[in-house]
Amino acid sequence: MILGDSLIISVYDYNERKRKKKMPWLYASATARRAGGGLQINPWGRWLTWWRHRAAQDAAADGHADDHRRQEQTIDRDLIICSVSGALAVAGLIVPPLKFLSVPGLLYVAAPTLRDAYRELYREREVSMAMVYSLLILGTMGLGRFVASSISVGLRLLGQKLLMQTERTSKQSLLDILGEQPRTIWVQQGEMELQIPFEALRLGDVVITQAGDTVPVDGTIVFGLASIDQHVLTGESLPVEKGPGDEVYAATVMLSGKIGFRVEKAGQDTVAAQIGEVLSRTADFSSAVQLRAQAIGDRSAPYVLALSAVTLPVLGPVSAVSLLTASFGYDLRITAPTSALNFLRLASRQGLLIKDGRALEILQQVDTVVFDKTGTLTLAQPHVGEITTCGEITEDQLLTYAAAAEHRQLHPIALAILHEAKRRGLPALDMEDAAYEVGYGIKVRVAGRTIRVGSARYMALEEIAIPPFIQDRQRLGQARGNTVVYVAVDDQLGGTMELQATTRPEVRRMIRALRRRHVSVYVISGDQEAPTRKLADELGVDHYMAETLPEHKAAIIERLQREGKTVCFVGDGINDAIALKQANVSVSLRGAAGVATDTAQIILPDQNLQQVDQLFDLAAGLRANMRNNVVITVISSLLTVGAVYIWHVGVVGSLVIYNLGLASGVTNATLPLLRQQAEG
Numbered sequence: 181m182i183l184g185d186s187l188i189i190s191v192y193d194y195n196e197r198k199r200k201k202k203m204p205w206l207y208a209s210a211t212a213r214r215a216g217g218g219l220q221i222n223p224w225g226r227w228l229t230w231w232r233h234r235a236a237q238d239a240a241a242d243g244h245a246d247d248h249r250r251q252e253q254t255i256d257r258d259l260i261i262c263s264v265s266g267a268l269a270v271a272g273l274i275v276p277p278l279k280f281l282s283v284p285g286l287l288y289v290a291a292p293t294l295r296d297a298y299r300e301l302y303r304e305r306e307v308s309m310a311m312v313y314s315l316l317i318l319g320t321m322g323l324g325r326f327v328a329s330s331i332s333v334g335l336r337l338l339g340q341k342l343l344m345q346t347e348r349t350s351k352q353s354l355l356d357i358l359g360e361q362p363r364t365i366w367v368q369q370g371e372m373e374l375q376i377p378f379e380a381l382r383l384g385d386v387v388i389t390q391a392g393d394t395v396p397v398d399g400t401i402v403f404g405l406a407s408i409d410q411h412v413l414t415g416e417s418l419p420v421e422k423g424p425g426d427e428v429y430a431a432t433v434m435l436s437g438k439i440g441f442r443v444e445k446a447g448q449d450t451v452a453a454q455i456g457e458v459l460s461r462t463a464d465f466s467s468a469v470q471l472r473a474q475a476i477g478d479r480s481a482p483y484v485l486a487l488s489a490v491t492l493p494v495l496g497p498v499s500a501v502s503l504l505t506a507s508f509g510y511d512l513r514i515t516a517p518t519s520a521l522n523f524l525r526l527a528s529r530q531g532l533l534i535k536d537g538r539a540l541e542i543l544q545q546v547d548t549v550v551f552d553k554t555g556t557l558t559l560a561q562p563h564v565g566e567i568t569t570c571g572e573i574t575e576d577q578l579l580t581y582a583a584a585a586e587h588r589q590l591h592p593i594a595l596a597i598l599h600e601a602k603r604r605g606l607p608a609l610d611m612e613d614a615a616y617e618v619g620y621g622i623k624v625r626v627a628g629r630t631i632r633v634g635s636a637r638y639m640a641l642e643e644i645a646i647p648p649f650i651q652d653r654q655r656l657g658q659a660r661g662n663t664v665v666y667v668a669v670d671d672q673l674g675g676t677m678e679l680q681a682t683t684r685p686e687v688r689r690m691i692r693a694l695r696r697r698h699v700s701v702y703v704i705s706g707d708q709e710a711p712t713r714k715l716a717d718e719l720g721v722d723h724y725m726a727e728t729l730p731e732h733k734a735a736i737i738e739r740l741q742r743e744g745k746t747v748c749f750v751g752d753g754i755n756d757a758i759a760l761k762q763a764n765v766s767v768s769l770r771g772a773a774g775v776a777t778d779t780a781q782i783i784l785p786d787q788n789l790q791q792v793d794q795l796f797d798l799a800a801g802l803r804a805n806m807r808n809n810v811v812i813t814v815i816s817s818l819l820t821v822g823a824v825y826i827w828h829v830g831v832v833g834s835l836v837i838y839n840l841g842l843a844s845g846v847t848n849a850t851l852p853l854l855r856q857q858a859e860g
């Protein structure tokens with residue numbers, strides 16, 4: 181069935197899928213193209229994408245959950261052992277000998293910590309929280325207070341279980357938002373090129389990429405030649421020439437040529453791997469926060485032990501042991517990661533995708549935000565305004581050539597040109613030999629002619645003369661704040677196009693909000709000086725830099741960092757990838773170049789820049805919440821010490837007081853989520 185330019189394959193590999201019983205009807209919707217036709221994926225394809233993504237998610241979550249599940253199972257088992265021991269200890273209050281039966285279970289559950297304490301003391305000559313905890317367990321047992329031992333062991337396990345549950349729910353909400361980020365990919369199917377959901381990619385499929393594309397997945401070239409920018413992976417800015425037999429890597433950028441490469445992993449596996457990576461980064465973040473909290477607790481351990489030792493001759497052994505419950509910082513091990521995870525969950529609920537939790541912490545120190553201009557501060561698709569031609573060529577011819585050159589490019593300029601050509605109903609010409617110069621423009625062969633589309637700098641580089649009247653036009657256009665793009669046909673300038681970009685509506689408010697936070701704002705752009713200055717002026721931004729090449733963008737960020745600034749960079753293009761990598765915190769938008777979304781730590785799925793300000797709110801909220809956690813642990817430690825000294829409470833009493841502190845800490849850590857739930 182042929183629909184204009186598009187050809188919808190009604191059954192994509194129906195039989196094979198049926199054989200594999202993998203819901204063949206789901207595949208009945210891949211979009212195809214002939215060389216030259218730019219197509220949209222149809223609604224069925226969207227649904228399929230979503231569906232496959234869920235499946236990949238489940239796979240990733242399953243793979244990742246194994247470890248988690250094992251840990252949770254261990255805790256559950258320990259809790260049961262502990263409960264039985266506790267019951268025996270309680271029974272021992274009536275039938276005393278029974279209480280001794282609780283000892284093996286408790287020792288078994290506490291064994292890892294006892295070993296840690298022993299190792300730290302003998303090998304590292306250090307006392308830590310493990311030591312305090314061990315003395316608490318052994319002390320209570322020594323005093324014959326087996327119920328107290330069971331309660332201390334049980335409460336500790338409950339804290340761990342709570343944290344694991346929080347981690348699980350946070351990961352789930354991350355999964356939910358990850359599921360809304362479908363991607364498509366072009367594959368070779370006989371004579372056709374099919375656009376299929378990434379997840380539908382199968383082992384051995386041949387993926388097609390061409391100049392200006394981001395390589396979506398690792399593979400081995402089977403046909404074609406390409407020059408590839410591997411900057412993001414290797415830091416090496418020289419393009420690499422590749423041909424059949426060579427390997428290509430995900431997130432590198434095709435500069436010229438067109439290749440087909442065989443993938444060694446199915447799309448679903450790749451997506452699962454990517455999701456798995458985000459999940460384990462979240463887990464790493466949580467354990468990093470936990471380790472930091474533990475370090476605080478460890479530092480307080482000698483003081484707790486000293487206090488307990490001093491108390492022994494004064495108030496006796498029961499008070500000395502009771503004091504061991506008051507280890508300052510112990511509950512931070514639970515409350516700090518709970519806060520961190522809950523804020524990640526809060527972010528997901530607000531529609532923010534935080535791929536790396538550390539970004540939320542570093543954001544607390546960010547004092548400089550650098551924005552890319554085109555596609556980030558402005559809408560992804562500008563509008564083609566005035567067209568000026570030189571010589572014989574007509575406007576429509578110029579546009580037809582330019583559209584052929586930009587066919588399948590994702591740069592905002594390309595989107596604008598393609599849109600205008602389509603609006604005018606211009607024919608789509610085939611092109612070949614595309615070569616993309618990042619930050620300059622694109623060169624292709626169309627109908628036997630060489631077409632170049634790009635900046636004035638690109639024309640200079642390619643030694644295309646620019647007639648004086650065009651230079652005047654350029655000044656006029658730029659004074660209006662427009663970007664001027666040049667089109668050369670063979671070695672002559674064919675004409676120029678003015679592109680009017682629309683600033684995203686929320687930008688002004690967002691920048692005002694950042695200012696109120698005393699964050700300095702920079703705009704950097706690969707575009708010319710005049711339009712960049714105009715936008716900066718309109719937004720009231722003092723610092724702007726124009727005509728920056730990709731590595732200059734990264735160099736500017738590095739310079740700001742050397743000046744002592746902590747920099748967040750928000751960008752969308754291929755030309756932003758290295759800068760995103762250099763920045764302390766990196767943000768990109770949905771629909772940005774693959775290399776940008778792959779590199780950035782945070783994605784704004786709604787393409788709403790107001791969310792940049794929300795990110796700062798979240799970071800500030802997390803910091804305040806963490807501070808409250810510290811205050812709570814200090815207060816509960818002091819209260820416990822006070823209760824032992826003033827009211828001479830025993831072990832159970834001090835455990836209750838200290839753990840009331842832990843409970844309020846956990847409540848504090850959950851409050852932001854509850855508050856958000858109440859509001860919306």
Ligand SMILES: Nc1ncnc2c1ncn2[C@@H]1O[C@H](COP(=O)(O)OP(=O)(O)OP(=O)(O)O)[C@@H](O)[C@H]1O
Binds near residue numbers: 621635636664704
């Ligand atoms: N696909 C393209 N088609 C035509 N011209 C291009 C293309 N890509 C880049 N250029 C030219 O090179 C210039 C710099 O491009 P680059 O991608 O570095 O920055 P930009 O996207 O225009 O701006 P920003 O850095 O603000 O996003 C563009 O202004 C344009 O003149």
Ligand SMILES: [Zn+2]
Binds near residue numbers: 552554556753
């Ligand atoms: Zn951009």
